[in-house]
Amino acid sequence: MIKRIGVLTSGGDAPGMNAAIRAVTRVAINSGIEVFGIYDGYRGMVEGRIEPLTRQSVGDIIDRGGTLLGSARLPEFKDSTVREKAIEQLHKRGIEAVVVIGGDGSYRGALALTEMGINCIGLPGTIDNDISSTDFTIGFDTALHTVVDAVDKLRDTSSSHHRCSVVEVMGNRCGDLALWAGLACGAEIVVTAQTGFEETEVLERLRDFDLVRKKRHAIVIISEKITDVHMFAKKISQTTGFSGRATVLGHVQRGGSPTPTDRVMASRMGEKAVDLLMQGIGGQCVSIRDNAIVGVPIEEALNIPRASRRQLQNLFDRLV
Numbered sequence: 651m652i653k654r655i656g657v658l659t660s661g662g663d664a665p666g667m668n669a670a671i672r673a674v675t676r677v678a679i680n681s682g683i684e685v686f687g688i689y690d691g692y693r694g695m696v697e698g699r700i701e702p703l704t705r706q707s708v709g710d711i712i713d714r715g716g717t718l719l720g721s722a723r724l725p726e727f728k729d730s731t732v733r734e735k736a737i738e739q740l741h742k743r744g745i746e747a748v749v750v751i752g753g754d755g756s757y758r759g760a761l762a763l764t765e766m767g768i769n770c771i772g773l774p775g776t777i778d779n780d781i782s783s784t785d786f787t788i789g790f791d792t793a794l795h796t797v798v799d800a801v802d803k804l805r806d807t808s809s810s811h812h813r814c815s816v817v818e819v820m821g822n823r824c825g826d827l828a829l830w831a832g833l834a835c836g837a838e839i840v841v842t843a844q845t846g847f848e849e850t851e852v853l854e855r856l857r858d859f860d861l862v863r864k865k866r867h868a869i870v871i872i873s874e875k876i877t878d879v880h881m882f883a884k885k886i887s888q889t890t891g892f893s894g895r896a897t898v899l900g901h902v903q904r905g906g907s908p909t910p911t912d913r914v915m916a917s918r919m920g921e922k923a924v925d926l927l928m929q930g931i932g933g934q935c936v937s938i939r940d941n942a943i944v945g946v947p948i949e950e951a952l953n954i955p956r957a958s959r960r961q962l963q964n965l966f967d968r969l970v
């Protein structure tokens with residue numbers, strides 16, 4: 651039976667990571683396994699910043715955003731000689747397996763370590779919801795609440811001033827935060843990498859909302875990395891009846907107390923990670939599919955095509 655495991659958080663932090671760390675630690679300890687926290691992701695693994703975790707040390711964190719263990723990006727981890735150094739640090743402490751909480755990049759690191767003899771299980775910790783094997787990632791629901799709260803507030807002031815608010819949200823290349831927020835907020839337009847962006851067409855639709863539909867305000871939710879939203883807001887002021895204002899929500903979306911949905915899902919996923927390691931399984935990631943918690947080979951998870959969002963996009967179009 652496995653005796654010692656490590657746990658780390660890697661990539662961008664996400665609300666609910668702490669709930670996952672707590673679940674991994676408590677389920678493992680309650681199963682007779684010692685747990686070590688590895689600080690600042692793969693960086694702390696390479697540098698040997700590894701400390702035992704106890705039931706108490708993960709107390710009072712379930713409601714806290716961020717990650718108790720810290721997170722980092724270490725591009726050099728792609729190099730096998732760097733990973734060998736990390737594995738030496740694990741061997742020194744008798745750590746046989748690791749739970750990696752992070753996004754797709756972190757999963758690649760976890761797979762590479764598994765191939766070098768350290769069983770790793772990935773947990774999907776990212777606000778982006780960009781891991782195709784799972785219906786939802788830990789942190790997405792909380793980030794969505796943050797976006798919805800902000801857009802609701804922007805709507806109040808936009809209505810008062812006959813404005814169009816352009817709201818840029820995170821998600822990397824995944825449009826889920828934008829689309830879900832658009833549906834939840836009753837936005838006029840959602841722009842994502844999946845919808846594509848035709849500036850002239852969007853401006854034309856805004857003129858229509860103003861002149862024909864007589865809307866008092868318009869909300870455009872747009873994924874990051876698509877266009878310069880400040881420039882776009884200027885064009886709205888110049889070419890439509892709305893005055894345009896841009897808001898980049900930025901890292902505020904990564905913080906805050908996790909929602910109950912994220913806390914519970916993180917706890918269920920943490921439990922599954924420990925169960926898989928106890929069965930001697932590595933190289934898998936934990937996913938939620940139709941509300942069932944399952945293990946999926948990381949290699950498969952990274953190659954599954956993104957589920958189509960066509961139905962939700964169609965619904966959005968029918969609601970405008």
Ligand SMILES: Nc1ncnc2c1ncn2[C@@H]1O[C@H](COP(=O)(O)OP(=O)(O)OP(=O)(O)O)[C@@H](O)[C@H]1O
Pocket residue numbers: 660661662663692722723724725726727728729752753754755756757758759760762775776777778822
């Ligand atoms: N191909 C790879 N092989 C080994 N390690 C990798 C690989 N790709 C990424 N990593 C490790 O995982 C870390 C995190 O990856 P990345 O920066 O892509 O974030 P992520 O886990 O996808 O999370 P998010 O996108 O939510 O911020 C990298 O800094 C690196 O240490």
Ligand SMILES: O=P(O)(O)OC[C@H]1O[C@](O)(CO)[C@@H](O)[C@@H]1O
Pocket residue numbers: 662753776777778820821822874904
């Ligand atoms: O915190 P950083 O390194 O600026 O990274 C920002 C990126 O991380 C995420 O917040 C999470 O992957 C993305 O949505 C965003 O593109």
Ligand SMILES: [Mg+2]
Pocket residue numbers: 661753754755776822
């Ligand atoms: Mg990623």
